Amino acid sequence: MTKRRGTLALCALTLAWGGLGCGDDDGPGVDAGPDAMIVLPDGGPDGGGNPPDSGPDAGDSGSPDLCGDLGEACTPDRGCRQSAFCQESLPFMLGEAGDPVVDLPAGTDTRGTFFAGGYCTPDDFSGDSLNICDPDDDADTTCGSCGSCVDLGQDTMCARNCEPSVSDNADCRDDGYSCDLSLEVCFPGCNGDWECRINREDTNGIEGIQTPADCEAAPADCGGDADNFDNLVYDTESDAVCNTDTWRCEFSGTEGAQGGDTCVSSDEECEANGRCLSEADFDWPGGYCTKFRCDLEGNECAGDAVCEDRRVGISLCLAGCTVADGADPEDPTTWLDNGGGCREGYSCVWNGRDGAGADNNGHCLPGEFNDVTEENIGEPCTEDADCWSPFGAAFCFVDDGPDSGFPGGYCSLLDCGVPGMPADVCGEGNVCIDLDGSSGDITGCLAGCTSADECRDGYACSDLDGMPGGQGACLENCSSDEECRSGETCTIPAGEMFGTCE
Numbered sequence: 001m002t003k004r005r006g007t008l009a010l011c012a013l014t015l016a017w018g019g020l021g022c023g024d025d026d027g028p029g030v031d032a033g034p035d036a037m038i039v040l041p042d043g044g045p046d047g048g049g050n051p052p053d054s055g056p057d058a059g060d061s062g063s064p065d066l067c068g069d070l071g072e073a074c075t076p077d078r079g080c081r082q083s084a085f086c087q088e089s090l091p092f093m094l095g096e097a098g099d100p101v102v103d104l105p106a107g108t109d110t111r112g113t114f115f116a117g118g119y120c121t122p123d124d125f126s127g128d129s130l131n132i133c134d135p136d137d138d139a140d141t142t143c144g145s146c147g148s149c150v151d152l153g154q155d156t157m158c159a160r161n162c163e164p165s166v167s168d169n170a171d172c173r174d175d176g177y178s179c180d181l182s183l184e185v186c187f188p189g190c191n192g193d194w195e196c197r198i199n200r201e202d203t204n205g206i207e208g209i210q211t212p213a214d215c216e217a218a219p220a221d222c223g224g225d226a227d228n229f230d231n232l233v234y235d236t237e238s239d240a241v242c243n244t245d246t247w248r249c250e251f252s253g254t255e256g257a258q259g260g261d262t263c264v265s266s267d268e269e270c271e272a273n274g275r276c277l278s279e280a281d282f283d284w285p286g287g288y289c290t291k292f293r294c295d296l297e298g299n300e301c302a303g304d305a306v307c308e309d310r311r312v313g314i315s316l317c318l319a320g321c322t323v324a325d326g327a328d329p330e331d332p333t334t335w336l337d338n339g340g341g342c343r344e345g346y347s348c349v350w351n352g353r354d355g356a357g358a359d360n361n362g363h364c365l366p367g368e369f370n371d372v373t374e375e376n377i378g379e380p381c382t383e384d385a386d387c388w389s390p391f392g393a394a395f396c397f398v399d400d401g402p403d404s405g406f407p408g409g410y411c412s413l414l415d416c417g418v419p420g421m422p423a424d425v426c427g428e429g430n431v432c433i434d435l436d437g438s439s440g441d442i443t444g445c446l447a448g449c450t451s452a453d454e455c456r457d458g459y460a461c462s463d464l465d466g467m468p469g470g471q472g473a474c475l476e477n478c479s480s481d482e483e484c485r486s487g488e489t490c491t492i493p494a495g496e497m498f499g500t501c502e
Helices: 193-197 212-217
Strands: 003-005 085-087 090-093 111-114 119-121 147-151 156-160 177-179 186-188 198-201 232-234 241-243 248-250 275-277 288-290 306-308 316-318 346-350 362-366 394-397 410-413 431-434 443-446 460-463 472-475 499-501
Touching: 119 156, 156 186, 193 198, 193 241, 193 248, 288 316, 316 362, 443 472
Parallel strands: none
Antiparallel strands: 003 198, 085 119, 090 111, 147 156, 177 186, 198 232, 241 248, 275 288, 306 316, 346 362, 394 410, 410 443, 431 443, 460 472
């Protein structure tokens, strides 16, 4: 039975993988692109109320440093000292009419408060959707030197930075605020043990979790019935508690469980304070037990799991493996369906440190295993499944608009240059290049060429070695007429280094 654990506060952030009905069903998954990160769930509180008053400098078009009051307590009447809103307290109750909590022990009070005591921030997200900062823009200074921009789904918000600890709430306020282990910001934590034991479970028999808001917006996704949402259920067997030192939910988990184990739905199938990335909600084949921020002292992985962050963006407890284990470098037929010792559906991703053949020089993450048996680097695609995938590493550079750089999509293969990969894994005539500047951390296959006539229509033969007639790769951009087909010219916009063949 699928469950979604978490508090209302955590639902808006990263630790409650599918909380209590305040977000969508997206969850963590692997983005295998050059900017590969764990994909975090969207969502935000269902709070309403009148917009709170702003501080005395609200509306200032500048970006003042908010170290003085970001994250501090406030009231709408008093406001905040700098150009910030006072996000007022938002009371809530789980189990209200129309969405009761099943198996709730008699006398249990399920009332809580989100943003208890108020929270100074430049953004008020209790009213209309506002996006005052950009979490994907490193140059965005809206939140000042003491804050970070967090994505709440429909809104963004500035929250105060903190140095996470597994034993306390760092320098966050002591009135219910936790230092989020993933985002490293101070944000509302759990309100009580009851909140840690209430989950929205799969009670309607429809794959995934459907909240009341989901079913109201799209009844067809709930069997045609807007009231056919999944129920809130109190887990009477859970030992989860709200730790008032950290303001995070903690539980003992399953003895002997470790990162990489299969799981069906519940976090408590995994190690203490672990997480179950279920197949139904997160598309990790067979479900996957893990634990976040295993790099922190006192939060180490159980058993033989490895703590790694490459290609996931945050330290996780994962199953260890050896890149290309068992493959014959001279026999491409042994490359397909090769997961490096990972279980079915998973690919062994290099850890960024250890050499070829070393034990646990990689970790198991969802891979792409399909029926494409012929090399098709550089060919059109709309998804990874369209591409040839030795070692489960296929990647499609999707055509997502005029500025995608890959019209029609482009089949590639990630990590072609890591230790253990066969030297010619990209296929005869193709090239393995650095996709991440000069770091070499992310490499990928491109279709090789010596002239544009060898490339698909719309692609130039971009020079890679600086020598006329030398090694090139089929890319949309060009830097000279020589990289285009006969009769075409490389048109470079003013002020730009590259253009396109026309």
